[in-house]
Amino acid sequence: MSANDLYTLPFHTIGTADHNRVGGKCASLGEMTQAGVAVPPGFAVTTDAYQAMLDHHGLKAEIERHLAGADPDNLDQIDRAAQAIRIRIRSHHLPEAVEAAIRAAYAGMCAEAGIDDMPVAVRSSATAEDLPDASFAGQQDTYLWVKGADAVVGKVRDCWASLYTTRAVAYREKNAIPQVDVLMSVAVQKMVNAKAAGVAMSLDPNTGDRTKIVIDASWGLGEMVVSGVVTPDNFRVEKVLEEILDRKISDKHVELVGDPELGEAVERDVDDARRKIACLTDDEVLAVARLAKRLERQNKCPQDVEWAIDADLPAGENLLALQSRPETIWSQKPKEKPKSAYGVGMMGIVNTLNNPVGSKTRG
Amino acid sequence: MDVKKPLFPSAFDVKAPEGAEGWQELYPYYTRFQPARRAEDDEKFWFCNSQHWPNPLRPFDVIFLDFAIKCLGQYNSRHLLVPPANGIDYRILNGFVYFSPVAVAPEDIEARIPQFLDRAGHYYGNWNDLLANWKKKVLAMIAEMDAISFTALPEVVPVDWVKDGVGLDNTNAIFEAYDKLIELSYKIWQYHFEFLNLGYAAYLDFFGFVKGEFPTIPDQAIAKMVQGVDSELFRPDDEIKKLARLAIELGVDGALMTGSVDEALAAVAAQPNGAKWIAAWDAAKDPWFNFTSGNGFYSTDKYWIDHLDIPMGYLRDYIPRAKAGETIERPTERLLAERDRITAEYREMMSPEAQEVFDGKLGLSRTVFPYVEDHNFYIEHWALGVFWRKMRELSVMLKDAGFWEEDDGMFFLHRNEVRDILWDYAAGWAIGTPVVGSAVWPDEVKRRRALVAALGAESPIPALNTPPAVITEPFTIMLWGITSDAIERWVGSDEAGDGIAGMAAAPGVHEGIARVLRSPDQLGELQKGEILVTPVTAPSWAPVFGKIGAAVTDIGGMMSHAAIVCREYGLPAVTGTGTASAKIKTGMRLRVDGNAGTVTILD
Numbered sequence: 001m002s003a004n005d006l007y008t009l010p011f012h013t014i015g016t017a018d019h020n021r022v023g024g025k026c027a028s029l030g031e032m033t034q035a036g037v038a039v040p041p042g043f044a045v046t047t048d049a050y051q052a053m054l055d056h057h058g059l060k061a062e063i064e065r066h067l068a069g070a071d072p073d074n075l076d077q078i079d080r081a082a083q084a085i086r087i088r089i090r091s092h093h094l095p096e097a098v099e100a101a102i103r104a105a106y107a108g109m110c111a112e113a114g115i116d117d118m119p120v121a122v123r124s125s126a127t128a129e130d131l132p133d134a135s136f137a138g139q140q141d142t143y144l145w146v147k148g149a150d151a152v153v154g155k156v157r158d159c160w161a162s163l164y165t166t167r168a169v170a171y172r173e174k175n176a177i178p179q180v181d182v183l184m185s186v187a188v189q190k191m192v193n194a195k196a197a198g199v200a201m202s203l204d205p206n207t208g209d210r211t212k213i214v215i216d217a218s219w220g221l222g223e224m225v226v227s228g229v230v231t232p233d234n235f236r237v238e239k240v241l242e243e244i245l246d247r248k249i250s251d252k253h254v255e256l257v258g259d260p261e262l263g264e265a266v267e268r269d270v271d272d273a274r275r276k277i278a279c280l281t282d283d284e285v286l287a288v289a290r291l292a293k294r295l296e297r298q299n300k301c302p303q304d305v306e307w308a309i310d311a312d313l314p315a316g317e318n319l320l321a322l323q324s325r326p327e328t329i330w331s332q333k334p335k336e337k338p339k340s341a342y343g344v345g346m347m348g349i350v351n352t353l354n355n356p357v358g359s360k361t362r363g
Numbered sequence: 364m365d366v367k368k369p370l371f372p373s374a375f376d377v378k379a380p381e382g383a384e385g386w387q388e389l390y391p392y393y394t395r396f397q398p399a400r401r402a403e404d405d406e407k408f409w410f411c412n413s414q415h416w417p418n419p420l421r422p423f424d425v426i427f428l429d430f431a432i433k434c435l436g437q438y439n440s441r442h443l444l445v446p447p448a449n450g451i452d453y454r455i456l457n458g459f460v461y462f463s464p465v466a467v468a469p470e471d472i473e474a475r476i477p478q479f480l481d482r483a484g485h486y487y488g489n490w491n492d493l494l495a496n497w498k499k500k501v502l503a504m505i506a507e508m509d510a511i512s513f514t515a516l517p518e519v520v521p522v523d524w525v526k527d528g529v530g531l532d533n534t535n536a537i538f539e540a541y542d543k544l545i546e547l548s549y550k551i552w553q554y555h556f557e558f559l560n561l562g563y564a565a566y567l568d569f570f571g572f573v574k575g576e577f578p579t580i581p582d583q584a585i586a587k588m589v590q591g592v593d594s595e596l597f598r599p600d601d602e603i604k605k606l607a608r609l610a611i612e613l614g615v616d617g618a619l620m621t622g623s624v625d626e627a628l629a630a631v632a633a634q635p636n637g638a639k640w641i642a643a644w645d646a647a648k649d650p651w652f653n654f655t656s657g658n659g660f661y662s663t664d665k666y667w668i669d670h671l672d673i674p675m676g677y678l679r680d681y682i683p684r685a686k687a688g689e690t691i692e693r694p695t696e697r698l699l700a701e702r703d704r705i706t707a708e709y710r711e712m713m714s715p716e717a718q719e720v721f722d723g724k725l726g727l728s729r730t731v732f733p734y735v736e737d738h739n740f741y742i743e744h745w746a747l748g749v750f751w752r753k754m755r756e757l758s759v760m761l762k763d764a765g766f767w768e769e770d771d772g773m774f775f776l777h778r779n780e781v782r783d784i785l786w787d788y789a790a791g792w793a794i795g796t797p798v799v800g801s802a803v804w805p806d807e808v809k810r811r812r813a814l815v816a817a818l819g820a821e822s823p824i825p826a827l828n829t830p831p832a833v834i835t836e837p838f839t840i841m842l843w844g845i846t847s848d849a850i851e852r853w854v855g856s857d858e859a860g861d862g863i864a865g866m867a868a869a870p871g872v873h874e875g876i877a878r879v880l881r882s883p884d885q886l887g888e889l890q891k892g893e894i895l896v897t898p899v900t901a902p903s904w905a906p907v908f909g910k911i912g913a914a915v916t917d918i919g920g921m922m923s924h925a926a927i928v929c930r931e932y933g934l935p936a937v938t939g940t941g942t943a944s945a946k947i948k949t950g951m952r953l954r955v956d957g958n959a960g961t962v963t964i965l966d
Contacts, residue, residue, distance in 0.1 A: 210712045211577045240708040241584055243870045243958045282872075342572070342720040346480050346487070352568040354447050354472065 007049040007101035010108070011042055011189075021047045023125030023185035028324050035298055037291070037321050040310075041112065042120065042189030043105040045156050047127060049098045050184050053160065056095040060180045062088055063164075072173035075166065082169045086161040094153060102156060103149045106188065117148045119191035119258060122155035124162055127183050144221065144265035145191055145258045152188060159186045191258060192320055196279040197222035197308035198232055200288050201327060202239070202296040208330035210302060212245070213237040213289040219270050219279050220255030222306055222322065229267075230254055233279055237289040244285055249278050284309060287319045295324040302327040371826040373405050374456050383817035386458060389422045391777060394429075394455040409454065409461040409827040410839075414918040415660055417898045419458025419818035422811065423754075423774040423781070426545070427660045427747070428453065428460055430552035436465075438556045443483050444475040445560065451839075458818035461827060464839045486561050490730050494558065501554055501741050508547050508749045511540045513757045515764065516792045534789035541757065541785060545778060548750045555742045562735040569728040572720065576713055581958070583869055583930060588706045589728040590927065592698045594736040597931070599654040599667065599744075600905040602647040603674055604691050606640075607681035615640045616682045624671040650745055656883035658901050659743030662755075662774035665883065666748040676887060677906035684909075691909060693931060736927070757781075764788055765801035767808040775811040776804075825941055863947070865915070865940035867960035868926035873913035873935045874965065877951045879944055894955055896947045900925040908932045913955035915943045915962050929957070937962050 014022055014030025022030065026044035033039045054060050066081045066088075093099070110118045122143040141162040143155040163184045172179050198217035203210045216232035218225050225232045231250040238245055252270055259266045280288070288307055295303045306322040313320075343351040374396040379386055387395055396404050420428065436450020449465040467475065486493060520532050566589060573585050610616040613636035619627050628644070631637040648668055656673060657664035667674045681691050706725065710718055758773035766772065766784055773781060784800055791798040878893040880886065883904065889895065891910045898917045908914070908928050912935075916925045919938035929936035935957030937943075943962060947953065952965040 209577070209579055211580055211709070238581060238584070238870075238958070240705050241581065241870055243581075244872075245958055342717070343568075344720055344723060346484050348572070348720075348724065349483070349564050349568045350446055350476055350479065352571045353445060353564060355571075 004101040004104055007046055007052065007098045008105040009044045009046060010105065011039060011044070014044060018044075018046075020127065021183075021185065023047070023127045023187075024325060025123060025125035025323055026185050026187045027125075029187060029189070031298070032295070032321050032324060037294065037298075038317065038319065039321050040190040040192050041109060042187060043109065044125060045098075045102060045186040045188065047183035047185050049094075049101070049156075050160055050186075052095045052098050053089075053092070053157075054180070057092045059089065059092070063180055067169070067173070067179055070173060072170055075170065078170045078173065079166045082164045082166045085164040085169075089161040089164070090157060092157075094157060099153055102153055102188070106149050106152050109188075109190065113190065119145045119147050119260070119263070120152060121187075121189050121191050122146050122152060122159060123187045123189070124159040125185040125187045127185065142223070144223070144256075145263060147263045151263075156186045156188070160184055189322075192221070192308040192322070193258060193311045194221045194308040195311040195318075196220070196284075197306075197322075198225040198288075200292040200305045200307060201302070202292040202305070203302040203327060203330055204236070205327075205329070208333065211239050213239050213292050215280075215285060215288050215292075217280050217285075217288070218250075218252045218255065219274060220257045221265060222308055223265075224254065224256050224267075226306070235280070235285045235289075237285065239289070239293055242286055242289060242293075244282060247278060247285075249276065251276050252279065280309070283315075284319070291319060291321055295321065299324065299326065302331050304328075370829055372824060372828075373401075374409070374454065374461070374827050375401055375405070377456060377824060377827075379457060380817055380821040382820075383457065383814050386814050386818055389458070389777075389811060389814060390420070390425055390455045394425060394453065396454050396456060404454070405828055407452070407463040407828060408830045409463045411823045411825050412453075412460045412462045413823055414899050415658060416460040417918070418661065418663075419815050420455060420460070421662055421774045421815055422777045424660065424662050425455070426548070426778050427552070428455075430549050431555070431660070432462075434549075434552040434556045435560070437553070438560045443486075443560065444478040445483075445564070446472045446475045446479055456827070457821065457823065458815065459823035462839075483561055483564070486558070487565065487727065487731070490558075494734060497554060497557060498741070501551070501746065504547055504551055504554075505741075505746050505749055508544065508746065508753065511544050511547075511753055513537060513540055513753070513760050515760050516788070532793070534785075534792070537785055537789065540753075541782070544750060544753055548747070551742060551746045551750075555738060558731070558734045559738060562731040565724075565727045565731045566735065569724040572724050573709070576717055576721070577709065580709070581867055581870070583867060583926070583957075584705060584709070586926070587702055587930060588709070588725065589732045590702070590930065591729075591733050591736060592693070592695045592702070592931070594733065595740045596736050597693065597905065598740070599651045599674075600677075601693070602651045603677045603906060604681055604685075606644060606647060607678055607685050607691065609643055610640055610678070610682060611685055613637075613640050616686070619675075619682065620679055624675045627675065653745040653748040654740075655744055655748060656886070656901060656904065658899075659747040659751075662751060662771065664748075664751060666744075666751070668748065669752060680906065680910070698931065761788065765798055766804045768805050769808070772804070772808045775808045775815070822945055863915075863937075863940050863943050863962040863964075865937040865943070865960050865962070866919070866926070867956075867958055868919070868938040869914075869929035869934060869936035869957045871913070871933065871935035871957045872954065873957075874952065874954045875912040877915075877947045877949055877953050878911075879947055879949045881944070894953050896944050896953075898944050900928070904928070908934060913953075913957065914938075915940060915947070915953070915955060917941055917944050 009018060009022060011026070011029045011033040014026060018030070019027040022044040029039055029042065030044070063085050066084050070077055070081055072078065094102070106120070109120070110116060124141060141159055143158065146152055146155050163182065169179065172182065196217055196219050198215060199222065200213060200215045202213050204212040204214050213236070215235040215237065216225050217235070218230045218232040224230045230252045232252065233250055234248040236245045237243065252275055254267050255270050256265050256267050291307060292303060292305045295305055303324045304327045305324045308320050308322055310318045310320055342348070375398065416428065432451055432453045439445040440449040447467050449467055452463045452465055454461045514533070514536065516533050516537070524531070569589065570585050573580060607616075610619055615631045615634045615637055618630035618634055618637070621627065622630065628641065631640055652666070652668040652671075652674060654667045655664040656667075665673065685691050710721055713721055754773070755770070759770050761784060762768065762770060762772055766788075776784065784804070787798045787800045873894065875892055875894045877896050878889050880888065880895065880897045883901065886904065886907055889907050889911060892912045895907065895911045895914045899919060900914065900916060905928055909932065914925050914929050914934060914936045916936075916938045917940055919925050925936055926938050935955045937955055937957060937960050940962065947962070947964065954963040954965055956962070
């Protein structure tokens with residue numbers, strides 16, 4: 001394995017054996033890419049890169065020193081220690097081989113797309129030992145519209161530092177997880193010029209009904225949906241028939257879009273013409289639903305999918321998957337046993353005739 | 364639902380439509396709400412079955428109301444002992460048919476179960492063998508009906524009868540033919556129900572199980588899992604499509620496109636390949652043109668085989684479409700693949716334990732379901748088509764004998780009154796006097812015709828009295844879509860608003876222009892892409908489903924013809940709206956949402 005392969009892995013080369021060193025997000029992006037799902041191209045910065053960073057600067061000892069004798073219930077104390085650790089991580093250069101690998105991988109992406117300094121998203125990709133809901137709750141940093149190799153390298157380091165947020169540190173202290181054993185991978189992914197984006201659940205999150213796909217969508221990048229800044233449009237789709245059952249169109253007042261001049265994603269007001277109309281066509285709703293359904297089937301359990309419609313790609317090819325992870329709330333509930341045993345054969349028919357289903361009133 | 368005040372009027376408070384006063388005498392005493400039984404009849408909930416009887420009955424047409432309902436009942440109550448359900452009580456009010464299901468007393472249900480298990484179990488266990496035998500019985504009976512004919516009485520008894528010492532005259536043949544025809548149609552109706560109730564019961568069991576697993580699954584998804592793609596009900600339409608293709612292939616399509624049916628056939632015959640096409644046309648006619656544009660229950664039903672202009676019209680619709688490169692055939696392979704996909708995907712979401720039960724119930728449903736669809740061709744279309752043709756011959760014969768002035772006069776008499784007419788005819792012939800009826804019936808037929816027309820001028824009230832808190836009778840739910848929800852919709856349908864709600868019968872959303880049709884004779888008015896709005900549809904309307912954009916009906920459950928055909932053609936459909944055909948006018952722009960079961964008038 002070359003140094004480049006050790007520290008970075010393009011999504012399309014991530015194998016099952018690599019999952020531990022690329023974190024959940026990159027593993028899922030790798031799997032989707034290899035299954036032929038349209039995913040923005042990119043690469044993972046492996047946990048080996050982070051490990052090399054720690055080793056090269058003796059950061060492990062430093063982190064342990066900061067946290068020695070910390071009281072998990074004393075949030076002030078934890079907060080001070082966490083902040084110090086983040087500053088320490090940010091104050092060091094990356095090891096030369098790591099930085100070279102990241103620059104090479106980024107240059108490869110730019111060359112492939114034919115775009116100099118291609119804007120990318122840099123996101124943390126948590127490993128199993130990490131805070132279970134860290135990525136979901138947006139605890140770890142995500143940097144959008146990052147341009148140029150210097151900025152990418154800097155943001156990778158910022159992601160690493162975000163492993164030491166106060167909350168994450170406190171959680172690990174409380175649960176006796178050795179702080180320095182927790183590693184992090186980082187995803188560097190081509191920025192989507194999102195016309196609209198959002199999340200799709202391959203079950204109804206309100207009821208656990210697996211025959212439905214529920215989609216939240218808003219204009220621009222999906223962060224506005226995930227963070228709850230806008231009330232998204234909401235669509236319910238029958239999973240098997242692939243029919244839209246209902247649409248709730250909301251007033252979507254702001255959107256997050258890339259600003260090429262500033263080189264960052266900016267929040268701006270949605271113009272009046274678009275605020276109160278559906279941000280997805282029916283065809284797009286169905287395409288998102290099919291994507292969620294496909295990912296559920298691939299992963300063999302209900303999924304929570306982040307997706308975006310890329311304004312730069314032609315219709316029919318413009319839906320991109322950004323992330324897919326198992327739905328955790330309903331999937332972990334034991335399935336409710338039927339109240340009475342199934343009626344089978346003739347007695348089943350007798351039971352049905354005596355209590356026909358349509359006899360039940362609604363609600 | 365407020366149970367204190369009746370939601371619907373009492374039959375005894377409903378007035379006759381203007382000009383229809385005295386309609387009661389058109390129908391036998393046992394079909395009417397009798398004041399002496401008011402207390403009893405007001406206790407019951409009655410719903411108007413305008414799905415099967417969308418128009419006021421002519422007196423003769425009471426025959427199949429009698430036979431159908433009696434025979435449905437006998438299978439529930441006397442053959443199979445369906446545990447909770449006896450038959451369906453019926454009445455006629457203002458010419459329309461009202462039903463009230465008869466439940467078995469709760470304390471008697473248990474005792475019927477062992478008998479039901481034994482009797483119904485035998486049918487389910489030997490379904491295919493018994494059904495093969497059924498088909499033989501029915502075909503034999505159709506042949507027997509077909510052989511019946513009515514011949515006017517001759518001037519004199521044939522001389523060889525005299526010389527052979529026969530000792531009888533020609534009137535016997537008329538009495539025998541009439542009685543035989545009625546008797547055969549009565550038997551045909553028994554056969555009609557021999558398998559049907561069981562078919563519905565098995566389907567309902569499957570339906571209930573799937574709903575239990577997936578409470579929000581659309582009804583149409585369950586229907587799609589069992590519905591066949593090669594039902595014989597689709598054959599007549601498929602035959603027309605094949606004839607259209609063959610005409611193009613043989614180069615006789617141009618000759619078919621103009622003139623009367625006879626002219627077109629003559630023009631084809633004159634073509635070099637004409638004979639080959641004519642042979643195919645003749646082969647398709649029998650039996651596949653034994654196909655009514657109604658439902659077989661009315662003497663007014665038009666059968667293709669008697670009105671070749673109907674299939675010719677469809678043919679003339681298909682030929683240019685086929686020539687323009689359109690695929691006119693039903694995509695049966697895609698439909699089958701779709702059925703398998705839907706089944707597999709729902710099954711995948713079940714526990715292994717549930718999957719096993721699902722497989723069993725699905726298997727039985729798919730075994731029995733073809734009957735639910737196919738019987739319709741053999742009974743309503745083919746057998747009843749022969750029945751009506753023979754009865755029309757008789758009506759014309761009696762017209763010629765002076766009883767009335769129009770070909771269809773007989774159908775304004777009850778079937779037992781016709782028996783009297785036959786006697787009058789026979790006696791007058793024998794005695795050598797003019798028939799008495801010629802002084803009575805021509806005016807009476809005119810009067811009755813006007814009464815029936817006056818009855819048809821008003822839409823029927825959807826139901827009578829107070830519905831039960833919940834509807835439990837399984838066949839009522841299955842066949843007519845009469846659920847507690849449906850009743851709530853009827854009650855709400857008087858409220859103002861542009862929204863019309865019904866059953867989500869076939870998925871999809873379509874916006875377009877409405878075309879309101881009240882009779883199959885108007886089918887020719889439909890333009891491509893329009894939304895068909897009608898009280899009820901029949902399977903023989905299939906050819907028009909190839910060109911409409913969506914369908915909306917007043918009446919119909921999850922298994923109504925419109926629902927089945929629309930799912931087959933991939934068209935959105937909303938059925939059982941109660942009032943769509945009254946609220947919507949031709950030319951209105953509509954949005955039909957077959958997923959939500961709603962119709963919106965856009966402008």
